[in-house]
Amino acid sequence: MIVSFLRRGTLFALLWLIASEGNPAAWPLAVAGIAGATVASLWLLPAKVLPPISPAGLARFLIWFIRQSLAGGVQVALLAVQPRLALRPALIELPLTVPPGLPRLLFTAALSLMPGTLGVRLQGDTLLVHVLDRQQPLQAEELAERVAGVFGGAR
Amino acid sequence: MLLDALTTLLLLAGAVFFFAGTLGLLRFPDVYTRLHALAKADNLGLGCVLAGLALQADSLAVALKLLAIWPLALIASAAVGYSIARRAERLGVVPWQEQDQ
Amino acid sequence: MNFTSAELALAVALFLLVNLGAALWRAARGPTPADRMLAALLFGSTGTGILVLLAFAGGSPALVDVALTLALLAAISGIAFAQRAWLGKVEEDDAA
Numbered sequence: 001m002i003v004s005f006l007r008r009g010t011l012f013a014l015l016w017l018i019a020s021e022g023n024p025a026a027w028p029l030a031v032a033g034i035a036g037a038t039v040a041s042l043w044l045l046p047a048k049v050l051p052p053i054s055p056a057g058l059a060r061f062l063i064w065f066i067r068q069s070l071a072g073g074v075q076v077a078l079l080a081v082q083p084r085l086a087l088r089p090a091l092i093e094l095p096l097t098v099p100p101g102l103p104r105l106l107f108t109a110a111l112s113l114m115p116g117t118l119g120v121r122l123q124g125d126t127l128l129v130h131v132l133d134r135q136q137p138l139q140a141e142e143l144a145e146r147v148a149g150v151f152g153g154a155r
Numbered sequence: 156m157l158l159d160a161l162t163t164l165l166l167l168a169g170a171v172f173f174f175a176g177t178l179g180l181l182r183f184p185d186v187y188t189r190l191h192a193l194a195k196a197d198n199l200g201l202g203c204v205l206a207g208l209a210l211q212a213d214s215l216a217v218a219l220k221l222l223a224i225w226p227l228a229l230i231a232s233a234a235v236g237y238s239i240a241r242r243a244e245r246l247g248v249v250p251w252q253e254q255d256q
Numbered sequence: 257m258n259f260t261s262a263e264l265a266l267a268v269a270l271f272l273l274v275n276l277g278a279a280l281w282r283a284a285r286g287p288t289p290a291d292r293m294l295a296a297l298l299f300g301s302t303g304t305g306i307l308v309l310l311a312f313a314g315g316s317p318a319l320v321d322v323a324l325t326l327a328l329l330a331a332i333s334g335i336a337f338a339q340r341a342w343l344g345k346v347e348e349d350d351a352a
Contacts, residue, residue: 018223019324021216069229073199076191077175080182089188089250109233113198118191120240130187130240130250162261166309170268173302177275180282186290189282193294197301204268204305208312211261220320224304227327231300234334239297243290 004047005038012037051102057149064146065110068139072115079132090134091120094127097144107147114139158210165207172200185251186243194236201228262313269309276302300330 012034020026079086098107108119108127116136121128131138179192205221212218276298283295304323311319 015223018216018219019321021214021220069195070199072195073172076179076195077172077199080175080179080192080196085182085184085253087183087188087251088253089185090252091250108237109230112194112233112236113229115195116191118187118194118240119237120187120244128244130191132188132191159261163264166261166264166268169305170271173272173275173305176301177279180279180294186288186294189291189294190297193279193297193301197297201301201305204309208265208308211312217317217320220324221308224308224324224327227324227331228300228304231327231330231334232297234331235293235297235300235337238334238337239290239293242293243288246288246290248288248290 001047005042008041009034009038012041052152053150054152057146057152061146061150065113068110068115069113072113075115076132086133088133088135090131092129092131092134092138094129094138094140096125096127098147103147103151106150107143110143110147111140114143162207162210165203165210169200169203169207172196172203176200186248187240187250190236190240194232198225198229198232201225265309266313269306269313272302272306272309276306296330296334300327300334304330 013030016030016034020030096104096107098104104122108122111117111127111129112119116132117138117140118130119127120130129138129140173196176192176196179196180189183189183192202225205225209218209221212221279298279302280295283292283298286292304327307319307323307326311317311323
């Protein structure tokens with residue numbers, strides 16, 4: 001409890017520092033804001049509910065994800081500027097292996113920003129996915145592994 | 156000097172990606188494919204613009220503030236994109252299929 | 257080439273404004289209600305981009321705060337839209 005209070009407090013203080021550009025003039029407001037944000041975050045998302053997050057896994061995920069989203073943007077940009085539209089779209093059902101809750105949220109959100117895939121409907125343990133090119137291999141398995149890595153799920 | 160050149164490059168790249176996103180929005184045949192174009196190309200464009208301007212920032216805090224906008228935009232795109240796609244599916248919008256030649 | 261970064265930023269901002277106009281025309285035209293919702297995405301990305309570029313070109317740093325707030329609001333409202341679908345178990349009617 002105290003550890004997560006301090007950890008989140010530090011995070012919010014850092015955000016305040018960035019947003020205020022390090023201006024110390026408004027420090028009473030800063031203290032109130034940081035304390036309020038920390039209490040609210042512990043109330044809305046108690047540490048018990050939050051699955052353990054591995055910092056190394058998160059860092060690895062972010063680096064990989066940024067590369068993927070760059071590739072996704074480049075791919076769709078190329079498709080858009082081509083004289084002939086080369087789309088072969090389809091809706092496919094993807095069985096989900098990641099656990100419900102935050103991991104599944106991260107999986108669905110990330111998949112929509114990756115090359116050629118877009119989450120359409122989450123129902124039960126399947127995700128309906130719209131793909132731009134049905135011949136392009138899905139990267140769902142690798143994404144699932146990396147999401148598991150973020151939440152400390154050692155494989 | 157080198158920073159200025161990098162900024163120029165990133166701003167121009169950003170403009171190109173935004174343009175591609177708009178082109179996709181105008182050319183792609185249905186709401187699902189248009190969502191792909193907007194969610195991915197526009198976000199990459201924004202990322203390029205933010206990175207280009209962060210290089211010119213007066214302080215580290217301003218640079219970080221600019222870069223902090225990007226994850227927020229990504230979250231918004233993923234969430235709003237999902238909502239739109241789901242709404243389209245619930246409305247019974249059938250995904251476009253290419254014609255066999 | 258003889259232009260400053262600020263001039264380039266202004267030019268790109270204007271270019272994005274034209275893009276936003278064209279994209280909004282498409283969003284307004286539809287044809288399905290889902291197409292019209294695309295406008296919500298446009299303000300999050302293109303709108304934010306225009307604001308930060310203008311902040312740099314016009315030298316009014318407060319516009320960066322406006323852009324940050326706009327992005328934050330876009331993220332929060334996006335999550336609010338999607339939350340029930342992502343986290344909820346049942347698909348309730350949301351015909352509104």
